[in-house]
Amino acid sequence: xxxxLRLIPAAPVDHLARTIEALLVVASLPLSAxxxxxxxxxxxxxxxxxxETLSSRYSEGASGIVLERVAGGYAFRASRDAAEACGRLFxxxxxxxxxxxxxxxxxxxAYLGPCTRPExxxxxxxxxxxxxxxxVERGLVAEAGREDGPGGAVRYRTTALFERVFGLESxxxxxxxxxLGDDLETIRERLHEVAEQRPA
Amino acid sequence: MLVRExxxxxxxxxxxxxxxxxxxxxxxxxxxxxxxxxxIVAFVERLAERDxxxxxxCGEFLVLVAALLELKAxxxxxxxxxxLAELEPEEAAEELARRLAEYRRAKxxxxxxxxxxxxxxxxxxxxxxxxLAPRPERRLAPQEPQLLAAALRALxxxxxxxxxxxxALRFPPVVQxxxxxxxxxxxxRRFDFxxxxxxxxxVETAVAFLALLELRxxxxxxxxxxxxxxxxxxARAGEDSARDDERTPEWTVRSA
Numbered sequence: 001x002x003x004x005l006r007l008i009p010a011a012p013v014d015h016l017a018r019t020i021e022a023l024l025v026v027a028s029l030p031l032s033a034x035x036x037x038x039x040x041x042x043x044x045x046x047x048x049x050x051x052e053t054l055s056s057r058y059s060e061g062a063s064g065i066v067l068e069r070v071a072g073g074y075a076f077r078a079s080r081d082a083a084e085a086c087g088r089l090f091x092x093x094x095x096x097x098x099x100x101x102x103x104x105x106x107x108x109x110a111y112l113g114p115c116t117r118p119e120x121x122x123x124x125x126x127x128x129x130x131x132x133x134x135x136v137e138r139g140l141v142a143e144a145g146r147e148d149g150p151g152g153a154v155r156y157r158t159t160a161l162f163e164r165v166f167g168l169e170s171x172x173x174x175x176x177x178x179x180l181g182d183d184l185e186t187i188r189e190r191l192h193e194v195a196e197q198r199p200a
Numbered sequence: 201m202l203v204r205e206x207x208x209x210x211x212x213x214x215x216x217x218x219x220x221x222x223x224x225x226x227x228x229x230x231x232x233x234x235x236x237x238x239x240i241v242a243f244v245e246r247l248a249e250r251d252x253x254x255x256x257x258c259g260e261f262l263v264l265v266a267a268l269l270e271l272k273a274x275x276x277x278x279x280x281x282x283x284l285a286e287l288e289p290e291e292a293a294e295e296l297a298r299r300l301a302e303y304r305r306a307k308x309x310x311x312x313x314x315x316x317x318x319x320x321x322x323x324x325x326x327x328x329x330x331x332l333a334p335r336p337e338r339r340l341a342p343q344e345p346q347l348l349a350a351a352l353r354a355l356x357x358x359x360x361x362x363x364x365x366x367x368a369l370r371f372p373p374v375v376q377x378x379x380x381x382x383x384x385x386x387x388x389r390r391f392d393f394x395x396x397x398x399x400x401x402x403v404e405t406a407v408a409f410l411a412l413l414e415l416r417x418x419x420x421x422x423x424x425x426x427x428x429x430x431x432x433x434x435a436r437a438g439e440d441s442a443r444d445d446e447r448t449p450e451w452t453v454r455s456a
Contacts, residue, residue, distance in 0.1 A: 028328040075325060083322030093327060094317065100310065107309030123302050161327070166313065167320040175312055177305040 016042050017050040029160060030073030071163035072170055093165045094138065101131045106140060110162070110174060114144040114155035132156065140165065203260045206246060210238045221264070224271070231272045240265060372404055377411030385421065385436050393432035 019040045023031060031039075037047040051067070051074060058067035058076065066079050078086050098106065105128045108120050120128045135141040140162040146152040158171065168174070204218035212233040213220050220239075223229035243261050247254070384391050397408045412434065415421045424433045 028326045077323055077325035080322045083324060086324040087322075090324060092321065092324070098314070098317065103310035103313050104306050107313055108306045110313070111305070111309050123299075123306050125299075125303065164325060165320065165323065166316050167323060174309070177308050177312075 013046060013050050013053070016040055016046055017053050020047065020050050020054060024067070024074060024076050027075065030071045030075040030164065032073040036074070068167075069169045070167065071160040075164070093161065094140075099131070101128065102135060104128075105131045106135055106158070106162070109135070109141050109156050110158045110171060111177065113157040116147060116153035116155050118153060120156075203243070203257050203264060206239075206243055206261075208239060208242050210235050217264070221268075224268070231268070231275055234268075234272070236265065236268055236272060239268070370403065372407050374407055374411050374414060377408045378414060381408075381411060381415060381434070382420070385434075390433060390435040393434050395431070396434075 019042075020036050023036055023039050033044050033047050033051065036051075037044045040047060055067050057063065058065050060066055060079055060081075064079050064082050065076050067074060067076055070077075101124075104124055105120055108123050109115060109132075112119065112123070117127075117129060117132060120132065132141065136143070136156075139159055141156050142159045144155045144157040146154055162168075163170065204216065204221075206217040208215060208217060208220060212235065213223070213229060217239065220229065220234070224231050224234070243265075247258070381391075381396070384396065393409075393412060397405045400408065412421070412423065412432075416423050419437055421437055422435050424435070425431070
């Protein structure tokens with residue numbers, strides 16, 4: 001009983017919360033606290049307070065709509081309970097899985113981006129033009145300006161959609177990958193052996 | 201038109217295109233010094249000399265020039281493999297290990313993403329383009345559909361027939377002058393053409409002149425002119441109009 005009352009308080013912040021709800025239900029992209037504050041004509045601190053209230057109201061188990069922090073902002077999504085039903089009616093943003101080449105390219109762009117085609121090709125050892133074009137088409141990767149200097153190559157970065165599909169609040173949520181440990185040592189030793197056998 | 205026989209006159213090379221290609225492929229000629237734009241200009245000039253577009257030649261040329269440009273472009277960048285080959289074995293191994301490590305990291309990242317994609321499969325959210333801020337849109341003032349209809353009607357009206365009046369020169373029949381000149385010659389033995397047609401329009405004068413030629417052709421008259429642009433004297437056939445030149449004043453008086 002207490003709990004229900006707490007969810008519908010008569011405090012002024014509740015009015016703000018309703019406004020934010022409305023903004024989020026109309027938006028098709030995550031909105032930052034700053035954007036919400038500007039639209040609601042209120043200050044960011046109060047907006048964040050209201051978002052907290054909304055987050056507990058719209059959470060897994062409590063509601064079919066879930067408010068989440070994603071891609072640098074706030075957005076509504078369907079609760080996981082409803083995923084099966086949603087799947088019958090709607091396509092997933094990435095319905096068909098991604099090929100190994102696409103995943104590798106996506107990883108390079110996500111970790112090293114913004115980066116150019118030649119940089120991607122250099123890491124993968126093969127040209128990745130069509131793979132990259134496919135990712136751009138799926139909206140997971142987008143152009144992000146050019147390298148400095150005349151004729152600089154186009155740079156690519158991951159999009160907000162990428163972060164939403166993978167459920168990332170930001171790219172900094174990607175796990176660190178420098179922990180290769182013994183693997184790298186093994187490679188190095190084997191290469192040294194091969195190199196020494198090479199005719200001078 | 202044979203593309204390979206295209207004659208070139210470039211700074212670095214003079215001769216047919218196929219020789220240039222041979223020399224380049226044998227590395228006897230440095231492609232960096234060849235002005236590829238010059239080759240294209242030569243081809244386009246040759247193409248322009250022809251009336252018909254030779255699509256086969258164009259296609260062949262395009263392929264050749266594209267290959268040349270790719271070769272040239274590659275030549276302008278340092279060869280990565282050669283770079284690696286120049287390194288000491290230690291360094292080469294180090295470099296390769298570095299690259300492999302980088303690739304391993306990319307693969308590791310890809311594996312994480314694949315896993316994540318699987319666990320986050322059940323994410324459904326609204327997607328679609330939604331401009332965040334209202335874009336200043338140019339609002340169109342309310343329009344009257346009748347105006348559009350009127351504009352269309354004005355366009356649909358059949359244009360007035362083009363007048364060809366200016367093209368129809370009024371030629372009086374030649375016969376008219378034939379008869380007129382015959383009549384004059386029945387009254388007098390000679391007359392002065394210029395005096396006879398004085399006051400007529402340019403076209404009528406021309407037709408009158410045709411009538412004169414017609415009469416001369418049928419041998420009814422003789423024509424005489426002292427010099428170009430001098431008055432044309434006309435006389436009945438058999439009577440020499442020139443002979444009367446000295447007596448013109450008298451003739452004029454008589455005819456008057």
